[in-house]
Amino acid sequence: MIKNLIAFHGADRKVGVTMIAQSVAECIANYLKTEDVLLVTLNGRQNAQYLREEASPIDNYRAKLESGITVSKSEIDRVKNMNNLYIISGVKKETEERLYHPETAKKLLLDASSQFSIIIADCGSELDNGLAIGGLMSAEKKFMVLSQNEATLRRYENMKKYYEGLTLNFDSLIINKYSERDPYSLGYLRKRLCCEPERLYPVALASLGRQAEMEYRTIMNLNEEVFVKDIEKLSFSIIDFAGLGHKKDKRKPRWKGFI
Numbered sequence: 030m031i032k033n034l035i036a037f038h039g040a041d042r043k044v045g046v047t048m049i050a051q052s053v054a055e056c057i058a059n060y061l062k063t064e065d066v067l068l069v070t071l072n073g074r075q076n077a078q079y080l081r082e083e084a085s086p087i088d089n090y091r092a093k094l095e096s097g098i099t100v101s102k103s104e105i106d107r108v109k110n111m112n113n114l115y116i117i118s119g120v121k122k123e124t125e126e127r128l129y130h131p132e133t134a135k136k137l138l139l140d141a142s143s144q145f146s147i148i149i150a151d152c153g154s155e156l157d158n159g160l161a162i163g164g165l166m167s168a169e170k171k172f173m174v175l176s177q178n179e180a181t182l183r184r185y186e187n188m189k190k191y192y193e194g195l196t197l198n199f200d201s202l203i204i205n206k207y208s209e210r211d212p213y214s215l216g217y218l219r220k221r222l223c224c225e226p227e228r229l230y231p232v233a234l235a236s237l238g239r240q241a242e243m244e245y246r247t248i249m250n251l252n253e254e255v256f257v258k259d260i261e262k263l264s265f266s267i268i269d270f271a272g273l274g275h276k277k278d279k280r281k282p283r284w285k286g287f288i
Contacts, residue, residue, distance in 0.1 A: 036168035070119030072153025073126035134163025
């Protein structure tokens, strides 16, 4: 296991794994300005819909990884105006998705683990993808992203046997697009999913989701207060898990968008 690797995986494609993963990476990089953070997409899509600038896809590093050559930090793109956040987007040539194997992801992540303080991996929602499997199997801490939706919950419950077969145990569950008025309450979800309260993270339903898509920015970057608050709570738990809690300002300075 790679101790500074945090993986996010979704029960289906509609739960918002990419938004959560990128928002967390942005938040951590914002508060730990002296620490380098890597956001990497490990699934069959490029998933760059919340980036206003070009980020190199994993395709660019494939030859090196398959040859056993280390990918150095200097080769990875940084986010403009945020010098400590680096990004590798997912597979650009989707027709070549099947050519990527778990070992490819493991090699990239192992190389990165000694060069970055924290690695955030967007592992999509499909278990038949080699990059996603490699990311999930390598991560010390794994989050499952769900929503208040019967189809999503049932799919997660049906897939649990496959996760267990791969010895993939999720440390915490995220209920994305959470609404207190929804009949699928936190109490109901805790009971149904057999999840302790401290392992369940609600992330509020945001009103700026469409605007985020139009502007190629995360809701975090648009600074919607209810969303920012929940992402900060999630991010600070990751910072503490990584042993970097002493490096963040205990006053938790207000989030400021950087794009």
